[in-house]
Amino acid sequence: MGIYLPIAEISVNMVVLLAMGGAVGFLSGMFGVGGGFLITPLLIFYNVPPAIAVATGANQVIASSFSGALAHFRRGSLDVKLGLMLLAGGVVGSSAGIYVFAFLRRLGQLDLIVSLLYVVFLGAVGGLMLVESVRAIRRARSGQPATARPGQHNWIHRLPLKMRFRTSKLFVSVIPVLGIGAMIGFLASIMGVGGGFIMVPALIYLLRVPTNVVVGTSLFQIIFVAAFTTIVHSTANQTVDVVLAFLLMVGGVAGAQYGARVGQKLRGEQLRALLALLVLAVALRLAYDLFVRPASVYSLVIGGV
Amino acid sequence: MRQARVAPLLLLAMLSFTERATAQLTDSTPESIEIGLSTDTIYITSDFAGANLTIFGALDNADPLISRQGGYDVIVVLEGPRRTVVVRKKTRVLGMWINTDSMAFQDVPASYSVAMTRPPQDITHSESYERLALRAQNIHLRPMDTDGNPASIEEFTAALRERMQSSELYSELVGGVQFLSRSLFRATLHLAPNVPVGTHRARAFLFRNGIFVKETSAALNIRKAGVEQRIYEFAHQESLIYGVLSVLLAMLTGWLGRLVFRRD
Structure with a gap:
């Protein structure tokens, strides 16, 4: 079933888009990531122009994160206070990121920097998480009591300006919270993603937030970052295709509900190991494009009159 | 696939032309060619997934003897709106494939779809196609910066054509033009799902025994609904x-x- 996209100006298969949205939504609900780092490469692979894929991906992420965050809010696994503090940092970071984005585009190597950032961050985050979670799974198998929170206190927990986050059972300084928010906002606006795949491990490993609360809180924060990105892209570049986004959303929200349910059934370390594998797979896929000779070394950019 | 409907009325008008043409056996006036579009605008609706565009046309003053021997050939081209196209080239730097070089071309047809009666080499010779700037490999492509190195201009020009063909924006259909009678023909052109919106131009070229005789054209708007x-x-x-x-x-x-x- 074909459908014509008014902004992308191409005709695409509706069923493919619904399925794509559903699959990404499922993973997004399960792991608490917005899915931007999956949907954007998938759209580009499906011949949607990259600028439209980035902006529309951000728009679709809002729907699945909103739906997922609602599910977590009802279940009490969403720390609104922590989410708002992360967001405060995030707004500052995203604003800075947009300037850097414009600067890189003037240099003419934006695509390369974005790809490299993806490979480096996804590779590092995925690799670290995989190692840690496999260790945790081994520990659990060998009968040792699994520690509720990996590690105990580190230097982060000795910083001043402490604040209590009840839902996360956390008493921690606001400095690292704002800092993580800002760093993720910065990367998110350059890479065109919500930043969940960095947020989730950062909250788990740096702040020691319990895994089940991390997912809901991350989704909550992503809603706002993605909304900000969508509006900026729409006003600056007119690259948000609302028809394309809507199709992805419909598939995505359905998938997210099933994903959230499956995610609740898995143990924390299993969830982390699976997310690590997914993140590594995307990193490898992008590295492959960067290092293996493309089918054609030439590409066309068809512009205006 | 949707059929863009064209010219039921014109068809009747052309049939009467035909009769007149066959009546004049000893005819000294040269042949000419006409094409008709029933509409000057095609709307792309939400269910658009590419379409076949049918164009009817007729030869005027066709020589019945040459017609009978199959000496007439018609090539119909649908040329898309002209755009600026940048061709980028990747090379390997530190093991990574990076865009290192690019060249901009102006007034490049954003699509170029050709239909013809027979295989191109049977219609006329390649010099003739070159002279008429006919077929994708003969479209004039002008780089923005004309003082560039000729070898690299040639390389990027070839890459531009190759990329356009592989994305089906430039296409060729042998047998896409069929004679319905001695002088009436029908051309079927494929509009790709990613057909560019804007003003297209349909052009028809008539050949008699391999010699170009006449060209005619008509404008066609492709717009979003x-x-x-x-x-x-x-x-x-x-x-x-x-x-x-x-x-x-x-x-x-x-x-x-x-x-x-x-x-x-």
């Missing part, structure tokens, strides 16, 4: 409101989706 056009205009004119509405739509979908698909 009502809703698609309105979304596009809204996104460009009221981009802030459009962005905010996209965000609200996403939240509404997320909320409704949760109501419908709730699993807890």
Whole structure:
């Protein structure tokens, strides 16, 4: 079933888009990531122009994160206070990121920097998480009591300006919270993603937030970052295709509900190991494009009159 | 596939032409060619997935003897609106494939679809195609910066044609033009799903025994239909409101989706 996209100006298969949205939504609900780092490469692979894929991906992420965050809010696994503090940092970071984005585009190597950032961050985050979670799974198998929170206190927990986050059972300084928010906002606006795949491990490993609360809180924060990105892209570049986004959303929200349910059934370390594998797979896929000779070394950019 | 409907009335008019043409056996006036489009605008609606465009045409003053021997050939071209195209080239730097070189071309037809009666080499010779700038390999391509190195201009020009062909924007269909009678013909051209919107030009070329005789052309607008056009205009004119509405739509979908698909 074909459908014509008014902004992308191409005709695409509706069923493919619904399925794509559903699959990404499922993973997004399960792991608490917005899915931007999956949907954007998938759209580009499906011949949607990259600028439209980035902006529309951000728009679709809002729907699945909103739906997922609602599910977590009802279940009490969403720390609104922590989410708002992360967001405060995030707004500052995203604003800075947009300037850097414009600067890189003037240099003419934006695509390369974005790809490299993806490979480096996804590779590092995925690799670290995989190692840690496999260790945790081994520990659990060998009968040792699994520690509720990996590690105990580190230097982060000795910083001043402490604040209590009840839902996360956390008493921690606001400095690292704002800092993580800002760093993720910065990367998110350059890479065109919500930043969940960095947020989730950062909250788990740096702040020691319990895994089940991390997912809901991350989704909550992503809603706002993605909304900000969508509006900026729409006003600056007119690259948000609302028809394309809507199709992805419909598939995505359905998938997210099933994903959230499956995610609740898995143990924390299993969830982390699976997310690590997914993140590594995307990193490898992008590295492959960067290092293996493309089918054609030439590409066309068809512009205006 | 949707058939763009063309010219039932013109067909009748052309049939009468034909009779007149065959009546004049000893004819000294040269042949000419006419094409007709029933509409000057094709609208792309939401279910558009490419289309076949049919164009009817007729030869005027056709020599019946040459007709009978199959000496007439017709090539019909649908040329898309002219755009600026940048060709980028990747090379290997530190093991990575990076865009290192690019060249911009102006007034490049954004699409170029050809239909012909027989295989191109049977119609006329390659010099003749070159002279007429006919077929994808003979379109004049002008780089923005004309003082560039000739070897690299040639390389990028070839790459531009090759990329356009592989994305089906430049295509050729042998047998796409068929004679329905001695002088009446029908051309079928494929509009790709990613056909560019704008003013296209349909051109018909007549050949007699391998010699180019005459060319004619007609304009065709390809536009987005009502809703698609309105979304596009809204996104460009009221981009802030459009962005905010996209965000609200996403939240509404997320909320409704949760109501419908709730699993807890």
